[in-house]
Amino acid sequence: MAETPKTRSTRKEPAPAWVDGQQIIDVVEDSVDEHWEQREVTDVALSPLPAAEHQAPACGACGAETNCYEPYEYQCDDCVLTFSGSDLTPAYVVEDEKPCAKPCANSWHEPDKIKNGYRFDCFPCALPSSHTSMCWTGCTMREADRDR
Numbered sequence: 001m002a003e004t005p006k007t008r009s010t011r012k013e014p015a016p017a018w019v020d021g022q023q024i025i026d027v028v029e030d031s032v033d034e035h036w037e038q039r040e041v042t043d044v045a046l047s048p049l050p051a052a053e054h055q056a057p058a059c060g061a062c063g064a065e066t067n068c069y070e071p072y073e074y075q076c077d078d079c080v081l082t083f084s085g086s087d088l089t090p091a092y093v094v095e096d097e098k099p100c101a102k103p104c105a106n107s108w109h110e111p112d113k114i115k116n117g118y119r120f121d122c123f124p125c126a127l128p129s130s131h132t133s134m135c136w137t138g139c140t141m142r143e144a145d146r147d148r
C-alpha cells in the first residue's frame, strides 16, 4: 500500500480496518464507544473468556518461532537445531553434521566500536553447516583490559 490513508476525523482513530485487502479510510464519526451505555451486568450474556495459549519457544539463535514435533520437541528448521521439550537444551538435528564455522564478520565487534573500553571475544558460527539462517557466533562482550 503506497497511499497514506486519509481520515475525516482528527479525533482518536480506531485501528485501520481492512476488507479484502482494501483499507477502509472513512472514520465513523459517532463510534459505538462514545455512545455506549453500560448496562446492568446481569442483563448481558457473555461468551466464555478465551484461555491463553502456549506459544512454541523462540529459537535461541535466530529468534524465530520453533516448530513443535512429536514427541514434544522443538525445532528450528532454518538453524537446523532441536530444543528439548523439557528444558530447551539445544542440539544439532543431525548429530554428526559439521559446524558452519564461518568466522565472525561483525565489524561492530572491533574493540571500542560499541562501547569505549570494551571488546568482543569472537567465535566462528556454531550452527550446523546446512543452516539457512544468519550465522550465530555467540560472541561475548567484555572489558578490553580484563584478561581471560
Ligand SMILES: [Zn+2]
Pocket: 059, 060, 061, 062, 063, 064, 076, 077, 078, 079, 080, 133
Ligand atoms: Zn533458528
Ligand SMILES: [Zn+2]
Pocket: 104, 105, 106, 109, 120, 121, 122, 123, 137, 139
Ligand atoms: Zn564477533
Ligand SMILES: [Zn+2]
Pocket: 100, 101, 102, 125, 126, 127, 131, 134, 135, 136
Ligand atoms: Zn553459519
